Amino acid sequence: xxxxxxxxxxxxxxxxxxxxxxxxxxxxxxxxxxxxxxxxxxxxxxxxxxxxxxxxxxxxxxxxxxxxxxxxxxxxxxxxxxxxxxxxxxxxxxxxxxxxxxxxxxxxxxxxxxxxxxxxxxxxxxxxxxxxxxxxxxxxxxxxxxxxxxxxxxxxxxxxxxxxxxxxxxxxxxxxxxxxxxxxxxxxxxxxxxxxxxxxxxxxxxxxxxxxxxxxxxxxxxxxxxxxxxxxxxxxxxxxxxxxxxxxxxxxxxxxxxxxxxxxxxxxxxxxxxxxxxxxxxxxxxxxxxxxxxxxxxxxxxxxxxxxxxxxxxxxxx
Amino acid sequence: xxxxxxxxxxxxxxxxxxxxxxxxxxxxxxxxxxxxxxxxxxxxxxxxxxxxxxxxxxxxxxxxxxxxxxxxxxxxxxxxxxxxxxxxxxxxxxxxxxxxxxxxxxxxxxxxxxxxxxxxxxxxxxxxxxxxxxxxxxxxxxxxxxxxxxxxxxxxxxxxxxxxxxxxxxxxxxxxxxxxxxxxxxxxxxxxxxxxxxxxxxxxxxxxxxxxxxxxxxxxxxxxxxxxxxxxxxxxxxxxxxxxxxxxxxxxxxxxxxxxxxxxxxxxxxxxxxxxxxxxxxxxxxxxxxxxxxxxxxxxxxxxxxxxxxxxxxxxxxxxxxxxxxxxxxxxxxxxxxxxxxxxxxxxxxxxxxxxxxxxxxxxxxxxxxxxxxxxxxxxxxxxxxxxxxxxxxxxxxxxxxxxxxxxxxxxxxxxxxxxxxxxxxxxxxxxxxxxxxxxxxxxxxxxxxxxxxxxxxxxxxxxxxxxxxxxxxxxxxxxxxxxxxxxxxxxxxxxxxxxxxxx
Numbered sequence: 001x002x003x004x005x006x007x008x009x010x011x012x013x014x015x016x017x018x019x020x021x022x023x024x025x026x027x028x029x030x031x032x033x034x035x036x037x038x039x040x041x042x043x044x045x046x047x048x049x050x051x052x053x054x055x056x057x058x059x060x061x062x063x064x065x066x067x068x069x070x071x072x073x074x075x076x077x078x079x080x081x082x083x084x085x086x087x088x089x090x091x092x093x094x095x096x097x098x099x100x101x102x103x104x105x106x107x108x109x110x111x112x113x114x115x116x117x118x119x120x121x122x123x124x125x126x127x128x129x130x131x132x133x134x135x136x137x138x139x140x141x142x143x144x145x146x147x148x149x150x151x152x153x154x155x156x157x158x159x160x161x162x163x164x165x166x167x168x169x170x171x172x173x174x175x176x177x178x179x180x181x182x183x184x185x186x187x188x189x190x191x192x193x194x195x196x197x198x199x200x201x202x203x204x205x206x207x208x209x210x211x212x213x214x215x216x217x218x219x220x221x222x223x224x225x226x227x228x229x230x231x232x233x234x235x236x237x238x239x240x241x242x243x244x245x246x247x248x249x250x251x252x253x254x255x256x257x258x259x260x261x262x263x264x265x266x267x268x269x270x271x272x273x274x275x276x277x278x279x280x281x282x283x284x285x286x287x288x289x290x291x292x293x294x295x296x297x298x299x300x301x302x303x304x305x306x307x308x309x310x311x312x313x314x315x316x317x318x
Numbered sequence: 319x320x321x322x323x324x325x326x327x328x329x330x331x332x333x334x335x336x337x338x339x340x341x342x343x344x345x346x347x348x349x350x351x352x353x354x355x356x357x358x359x360x361x362x363x364x365x366x367x368x369x370x371x372x373x374x375x376x377x378x379x380x381x382x383x384x385x386x387x388x389x390x391x392x393x394x395x396x397x398x399x400x401x402x403x404x405x406x407x408x409x410x411x412x413x414x415x416x417x418x419x420x421x422x423x424x425x426x427x428x429x430x431x432x433x434x435x436x437x438x439x440x441x442x443x444x445x446x447x448x449x450x451x452x453x454x455x456x457x458x459x460x461x462x463x464x465x466x467x468x469x470x471x472x473x474x475x476x477x478x479x480x481x482x483x484x485x486x487x488x489x490x491x492x493x494x495x496x497x498x499x500x501x502x503x504x505x506x507x508x509x510x511x512x513x514x515x516x517x518x519x520x521x522x523x524x525x526x527x528x529x530x531x532x533x534x535x536x537x538x539x540x541x542x543x544x545x546x547x548x549x550x551x552x553x554x555x556x557x558x559x560x561x562x563x564x565x566x567x568x569x570x571x572x573x574x575x576x577x578x579x580x581x582x583x584x585x586x587x588x589x590x591x592x593x594x595x596x597x598x599x600x601x602x603x604x605x606x607x608x609x610x611x612x613x614x615x616x617x618x619x620x621x622x623x624x625x626x627x628x629x630x631x632x633x634x635x636x637x638x639x640x641x642x643x644x645x646x647x648x649x650x651x652x653x654x655x656x657x658x659x660x661x662x663x664x665x666x667x668x669x670x671x672x673x674x675x676x677x678x679x680x681x682x683x684x685x686x687x688x689x690x691x692x693x694x695x696x697x698x699x700x701x702x703x704x705x706x707x708x709x710x711x712x713x714x715x716x717x718x719x720x721x722x723x724x725x726x727x728x729x730x731x732x733x734x735x736x737x738x739x740x741x742x743x744x745x746x747x748x749x750x751x752x753x754x755x756x757x758x759x760x761x762x763x764x765x766x767x768x769x770x771x772x773x774x775x776x777x778x779x780x781x782x783x784x785x786x787x788x789x790x791x792x793x794x795x796x797x798x799x800x801x802x803x804x805x806x807x808x809x810x811x812x813x814x815x816x817x818x819x820x821x822x
Binding site for chain 2: 061062063064145146149150151152169172256257258259260261262263275278279280281
């Protein structure tokens with residue numbers, strides 16, 4: 001009996017694409033040229049991240065009076081029972097509710113204005129809006145500190161001149177400190193404006209022509225052409241805005257030496273991480289809060305990505 | 319051929335990029351107040367001689383068979399990070415090496431702003447430097463327990479410390495035991511004032527020596543205390559219409575001249591340490607406490623800012639008109655200023671007619687807080703003998719005067735003190751003009767040493783020092799920047815927060 005041999009189907013293992021010597025050479029040189037970034041990423045991002053994750057399970061600090069040891073989830077337990085950590089998270093979220101819509105919406109509004117055909121000298125305005133973005137950030141914060149000073153800052157001097165008898169103490173009053181910080185943030189919207197302008201310039205003019213033929217006015221065009229086609233850029237700005245606001249740190253550090261004044265209202269979570277890690281030299285606990293913040297950021301961005309398919313439209317999508 | 323050449327070139331470029339990416343940017347030196355002295359104080363030598371009592375005998379040692387021992391000198395936990403200062407430090411190290419071929423000095427410099435973190439890392443990683451300095455009491459307190467007791471080395475080398483004030487030696491004793499430093503640079507405190515403002519207000523100048531009474535405008539003689547200071551400071555505080563703080567219609571929103579300016583480095587020096595010696599840590603080493611004179615001082619300061627208006631708030635302090643957050647006395651708009659001697663470094667902008675007076679008393683007792691810088695040896699140093707040899711050279715060797723001038727330090731060696739003020743009087747600026755007014759009462763600064771807070775220095779140790787200091791910074795900001803507070807309630811909260819920091 002002759003066995004019937006059934007030809008084996010070849011397994012559908014994808015084969016590595018065959019590269020020509022020229023392509024291999026190019027790939028090798030490509031890798032060599034990007035190796036500074038790869039080395040930098042491993043040495044200065046990935047390894048420190050892994051190290052800080054390991055720190056969270058130890059008692060490591062720079063003033064190591066007790067022997068270095070594995071402490072399990074002690075640091076995480078401490079985090080969940082640390083009222084200051086939760087208060088700082090609350091401070092961060094309260095500020096985010098006020099700052100995020102402005103940091104995402106205002107650059108869009110400005111970009112729409114700058115993109116208008118009716119605006120004269122739009123190039124000049126673009127430069128003016130972008131200029132603050134190139135000023136060193138700390139210098140900008142210090143300038144704003146002077147401008148918001150209730151004693152002789154321009155803003156309160158102006159408010160007094162128009163009849164406000166008791167203008168706000170922007171940076172020392174718990175009621176006004178968040179609007180004050182948002183003011184400072186508005187100064188740096190130039191980067192966001194440039195991104196939106198790039199997005200606006202990428203919308204094909206044919207869509208507007210078609211909309212006009214269909215009788216759509218400016219608002220209809222905005223609603224049905226501009227905004228939908230700009231949603232990838234809005235999404236990108238929103239993600240970056242969330243990451244930035246959750247990492248908000250430098251302004252309160254410079255303005256109030258990181259004290260959290262007035263009355264703890266500027267002790268943001270990232271500032272609390274900095275204080276624990278560098279100020280109190282408690283690397284283990286500082287790393288734990290940092291990973292906590294990372295987890296929060298990850299969850300929020302994951303949720304946003306999950307919703308993206310409902311409201312973000314990419315060219316070529318069906 | 320081109321391809322052969324391009325590969326090494328590309329690899330070289332990658333290497334250069336990696337090095338460039340990894341290399342830290344040049345950190346600008348932190349602007350330490352005392353440090354900026356170097357620019358204004360010409361390095362005029364007080365005396366080029368070696369202080370025979372402390373410095374090592376001048377016998378040139380031989381190089382050991384294994385080569386010279388390396389001693390690491392860590393800077394800058396207490397200032398000293400300006401370029402000119404670093405150059406001086408390097409010169410001093412070279413001069414030491416020339417006479418000590420058995421020891422090689424490696425100057426390890428980290429800018430003041432990041433020095434505590436860098437020093438912590440070195441300790442934690444088991445690579446401690448040998449000699450650390452210049453470092454003040456506060457900087458040393460932040461690393462309590464890390465310093466070598468020098469007493470065995472002092473005894474072994476038969477070092478004679480008789481040329482130091484016992485008060486200053488005691489400053490470096492911890493709990494009455496050990497000797498953790500040899501005095502080097504000291505900064506007594508005193509009252510700076512503007513005679514022209516007193517003349518304009520028809521007021522007597524502050525007393526020129528301790529124990530003198532003060533003559534009030536009505537002719538009565540009163541004790542020179544903080545009540546008196548408050549009364550005359552209000553007379554010296556003027557609004558833009560020229561009314562003083564005691565007059566009806568005085569406008570506290572538009573003050574152009576303030577009567578008094580406290581030392582603002584720390585909550586412990588804003589009034590507190592000047593009212594009396596004290597510590598926030600009780601004798602049991604665990605409990606947070608608020609000394610009564612300090613409580614009184616903070617109330618006095620708070621009322622001075624928010625009720626009597628003779629002290630500026632932090633909001634005003636930050637304005638360019640009052641030097642934008644630095645030594646406000648230099649604005650020339652402050653009548654009296656409590657501060658340390660190191661502030662003479664930057665006083666040239668305060669006008670050409672300022673002077674020094676005695677500090678006021680609180681409850682009949684004068685307290686003149688003192689700052690001090692010296693060099694220390696780490697407990698974990700692997701070469702304590704060689705480090706001590708170098709330390710003796712720094713504090714009492716030939717280079718000491720250069721070092722003192724570089725950090726604007728008043729010499730702790732008594733034999734060097736008289737000539738210190740002589741050389742200050744002779745110092746000239748770039749235009750050949752004398753820097754300091756010719757009739758400054760420098761004696762009152764020296765006299766303040768006897769009232770120094772050596773037993774309980776304002777910067778003395780607190781558990782969890784950095785975290786505890788953070789609490790103090792918070793309340794300093796709050797008191798100087800927030801009206802309408804109940805100071806007692808705030809101090810109760812502060813004590814609770816301090817206790818939490820101490821407990822950790």
